[in-house]
């Protein structure tokens with residue numbers, strides 16, 4: 001049963017919002033912790049977290065308080081002037097990532113664009129190899145702006161918008177021989193996600209990342225790691241590359257960074273910090289005081305509440321419970337991922353049906369294609385939240 005409010009909003013949405021999203025018939029009006037509430041007050045257990053965004057849970061009181069304080073004080077000035085939250089956030093991000101400088105954007109795609117622009121100018125002005133290549137991986141996702149899209153090696157995203165930006169080449173993921181064969185003096189950079197998110201939750205092996213680092217050093221190329229989805233604590237470390245013990249030259253981050261407030265950042269170190277000069281890149285909103293205050297609060301909460309440890313521990317528990325489900329005969333081919341970035345590959349093309357039926361039972365999951373479920377809950381979830389979600393998933397899989 002829908003309500004009058006729901007129906008009125010659905011009608012407005014249908015009439016006035018560009019239909020590029022497949023909407024579910026659910027109207028959320030409030031969020032708290034790991035739960036979203038519809039207009040009737042019904043609670044949904046959120047194992048999607050706004051697509052790996054609301055890492056500290058919905059409307060965390062500390063985040064809300066800091067945002068309100070900052071909104072009363074100063075929201076925006078332009079990047080012509082100094083502001084305290086931006087400088088302090090840049091410092092904190094460099095400390096937790098091992099990078100040396102930050103550039104702030106409004107989204108993940110823009111953070112990746114920045115990495116691509118640095119690689120292109122690095123090839124032109126530093127390496128002086130105008131015939132350069134930027135290597136990427138098959139099945140990748142880096143965003144929908146034209147540069148990031150040209151690096152997104154999935155035909156369904158790229159084909160309608162051809163011709164794309166030239167200079168990108170896709171490699172098969174985790175194929176170390178192909179990686180070695182692809183590098184040459186004209187390689188400007190390699191851009192990769194340590195765990196491919198939109199591609200279906202596929203981990204890039206530590207060996208592959210280490211070899212990419214070694215080859216970048218050998219051929220004077222930049223290692224650009226896209227941590228937009230896997231970063232900010234999701235895998236149990238601040239950034240997923242930290243599991244492999246490699247240090248990239250450039251890191252793109254967004255999503256969890258603002259805990260729901262739109263902000264992205266491109267972090268960099270070494271030669272990558274020297275490529276762009278004043279006036280060569282910029283954005284009106286990037287790094288505004290409100291967005292940076294949100295990100296500073298998110299970092300503080302992750303530290304105070306030990307959410308990296310929680311993501312690792314509860315993530316391991318979640319994967320163990322999913323393996324139990326598989327062992328008990330549920331149609332699960334594989335459980336994969338790290339921490340609270342988990343993919344469940346099903347043996348039948350029922351992922352969308354599972355998603356729908358779970359939603360009817362007030363559990364929010366996500367389907368990638370026909371066979372993969374993506375589970376990326378807030379990092380605050382507990383073992384008992386996992387038990388609740390597994391009970392619903394078990395019932396749904398039995399029905400399908």
Ligand SMILES: Cc1ncc(COP(=O)(O)O)c(C=O)c1O
Pocket residue numbers: 107108109110112141142143144193197198226227228229230254255
């Ligand atoms: C790995 C990765 N990179 C980039 C993006 C693009 O981020 P945004 O949607 O904020 O532009 C995404 C979004 O899903 C992503 O998962």
